[in-house]
Amino acid sequence: MTDQPTVMTEEESLAFAQQVLEVARHGDAVMLERLLGKGLPANLKDHKGDSLLMLASYHGHAQATEVLMRYGADPMMANDRGQLPIAGAAFKGDLAVMRALVEGGAPVDGTGADGRTALMMAAMFDRVEMIDYLLTQGADLQARDAQGIDAAGAASAMGAQRARQHLQALLG
Incomplete structure (x- = not known):
């Protein structure tokens, strides 16, 4: 007998996506690594177009930024206001995040x-x-x-x- 994966309802999927976005916003690099390792898309975005990378970098989480870059998050993915994660790091003045972005491949x-x-x-x-x-x-x-x-x-x-x-x- 094989285990069938549990299929989430649309409401459950949206709730899960919100939780994942909060993980990035709060910089939980360990949990991001686990989720990405299980197949979470590295370029997941919220309703404003902010990607996981934008949320992690804008909120000053260098380790989470490094994890996302390692898993292929696109540093050129702008949010709905046309802003890039590298601009957010410069605006915030976070040199550790800036290094994580540039060393991870952001132009x-x-x-x-x-x-x-x-x-x-x-x-x-x-x-x-x-x-x-x-x-x-x-x-x-x-x-x-x-x-x-x-x-x-x-x-x-x-x-x-x-x-x-x-x-x-x-x-x-």
Whole structure:
């Protein structure tokens, strides 16, 4: 006699998906690893288009981010607002998450719909240490967003003085 898998109702499936999304939001890397190892899709999204990777990285969970990247989560999967996980990490200023994304294969100059790179986001929010990390990983100091603004211009526009001075010194 073979065991038949239990089939969930649609309501049960939605409840399970919500629980999984909470696991990512709270950064439970061990549970994510178990679920992904059992076949959970690494690119599961919520109703706002936030993927497991977006939730883990935005909420500052480097280990969960590493697990998701290992299981093939797409770092270029934007949410419904056109934002990428790498931009969220730059916005939050979380260098450990940024490292997990970049070392896991996220393109250092990947952009969402607005054309802003992580370097531009780091510059906007005066994150000098992150700027230096991104540059060591090959970020393009000359890249421009959809409005034609580069990282130094983004820092100036946001009043991020340390970042602006740092970038201007690098530009010469």
